[in-house]
Amino acid sequence: MNITEVIEARRSVKNFDPEHIMPEEDLAELIRLTKLAPSSFNMQNYRLLVVRDKEIRKQIRNLAWDQAHVTDASVLFILCADLTAHQKDASLYWSHAPQEVQDIIGPMIKPFYEGNDRLIRDEAVRSTGLAGMTLMLAAKGLGYDSCPMIGFDAEKVAELIKLPAHYALSFMIPVGMPTQTGWDRGQRLSDDIVVSYDKFS
Amino acid sequence: MNITEVIEARRSVKNFDPEHIMPEEDLAELIRLTKLAPSSFNMQNYRLLVVRDKEIRKQIRNLAWDQAHVTDASVLFILCADLTAHQKDASLYWSHAPQEVQDIIGPMIKPFYEGNDRLIRDEAVRSTGLAGMTLMLAAKGLGYDSCPMIGFDAEKVAELIKLPAHYALSFMIPVGMPTQTGWDRGQRLSDDIVVSYDKFS
Numbered sequence: 294m295n296i297t298e299v300i301e302a303r304r305s306v307k308n309f310d311p312e313h314i315m316p317e318e319d320l321a322e323l324i325r326l327t328k329l330a331p332s333s334f335n336m337q338n339y340r341l342l343v344v345r346d347k348e349i350r351k352q353i354r355n356l357a358w359d360q361a362h363v364t365d366a367s368v369l370f371i372l373c374a375d376l377t378a379h380q381k382d383a384s385l386y387w388s389h390a391p392q393e394v395q396d397i398i399g400p401m402i403k404p405f406y407e408g409n410d411r412l413i414r415d416e417a418v419r420s421t422g423l424a425g426m427t428l429m430l431a432a433k434g435l436g437y438d439s440c441p442m443i444g445f446d447a448e449k450v451a452e453l454i455k456l457p458a459h460y461a462l463s464f465m466i467p468v469g470m471p472t473q474t475g476w477d478r479g480q481r482l483s484d485d486i487v488v489s490y491d492k493f494s
Numbered sequence: 495m496n497i498t499e500v501i502e503a504r505r506s507v508k509n510f511d512p513e514h515i516m517p518e519e520d521l522a523e524l525i526r527l528t529k530l531a532p533s534s535f536n537m538q539n540y541r542l543l544v545v546r547d548k549e550i551r552k553q554i555r556n557l558a559w560d561q562a563h564v565t566d567a568s569v570l571f572i573l574c575a576d577l578t579a580h581q582k583d584a585s586l587y588w589s590h591a592p593q594e595v596q597d598i599i600g601p602m603i604k605p606f607y608e609g610n611d612r613l614i615r616d617e618a619v620r621s622t623g624l625a626g627m628t629l630m631l632a633a634k635g636l637g638y639d640s641c642p643m644i645g646f647d648a649e650k651v652a653e654l655i656k657l658p659a660h661y662a663l664s665f666m667i668p669v670g671m672p673t674q675t676g677w678d679r680g681q682r683l684s685d686d687i688v689v690s691y692d693k694f695s
Contacts (some may be wrong), residue, residue, distance in 0.1 A: 296635035422623015
């Protein structure tokens with residue numbers, strides 16, 4: 294499938310084969326492709342928790358309105374982000390670049406975020422959105438389906454997975470082998486609502 | 495290109511042909527594909543401002559550290575979101591579904607968000623991330639390059655574009671015809687940093 298076909302074919306699917314085990318090479322490929330998503334200042338602030346343990350999945354399902362895809366998908370990805378990514382040494386993100394580029398960009402990162410909690414939080418969530426969409430489209434390309442989820446008790450899940458205090462938990466993406474196709478695609482809002490030109494009126 | 499090749503080929507490009515004009519059918523196709531991104535409760539809370547007016551683009555460039563891709567890309571997309579999407583009548587999002595599904599999901603939406611400003615803001619930003627990543631990959635598939643941007647004075651840009659008070663401005667994506675390829679892809683953080691299994695330790 295080309296990219297247009299993949300975007301069209303990706304649907305939020307909730308019925309997965311609970312017996313399916315994702316081969317390690319598919320998991321590695323999904324992670325590799327997800328890590329090609331762009332991030333601000335190349336900080337790669339997203340963090341992926343790959344949950345396969347069946348007991349933990351059951352506990353998360355209990356915190357997610359008993360939604361079956363939490364346990365039945367082959368892998369449950371929990372998309373988090375490091376809220377302190379901007380504080381790290383910029384060479385972690387930029388040592389591939391020429392020194393003169395490093396000298397310009399490196400010192401910009403920390404002051405851009407420091408003290409602006411909303412921007413830091415926004416960047417965490419935005420980055421997981423970019424990475425998560427890449428993950429879902431990559432999964433479709435490998436023959437899997439997925440379903441982005443925010444319907445769970447985020448505080449209790451954070452406690453269960455021992456989320457570090459300086460991480461944000463953004464959303465979850467079960468990925469697995471579908472046993473049923475999704476519902477018909479939901480209606481799309483008209484361009485009149487979604488799209489504006491040059492300025493909002 | 496298949497999806498893997500598109501994800502690998504997409505790079506953040508900053509040098510665009512300022513003379514290139516995006517055909518209307520390409521713009522329409524980018525908008526169509528972007529609108530296939532998933533959103534929580536199918537709210538489609540993302541809003542796309544398509545900026546082509548050259549004078550407005552110059553003014554935005556002045557608010558964005560004079561970065562040339564703001565004016566030189568064929569189209570500048572500004573990704574925003576409606577912070578009141580959850581308050582609208584659910585039939586706007588769910589009238590395609592069977593009545594029993596509408597009866598369950600419709601009443602869930604408003605209480606899920608109401609009074610939780612951080613969740614509302616997160617949902618706005620997350621949704622623009624999902625839509626924006628779809629847009630960038632779709633653009634690559636159509637032969638364009640792009641560059642997600644947060645390096646601009648968001649308050650002043652919001653004023654300039656007359657951002658409605660109940661909208662959030664998330665980020666910008668110039669899309670155009672490249673005149674130079676991007677820098678070499680930035681180094682990737684190791685899986686040791688990005689990926690954890692089952693629980694954070």
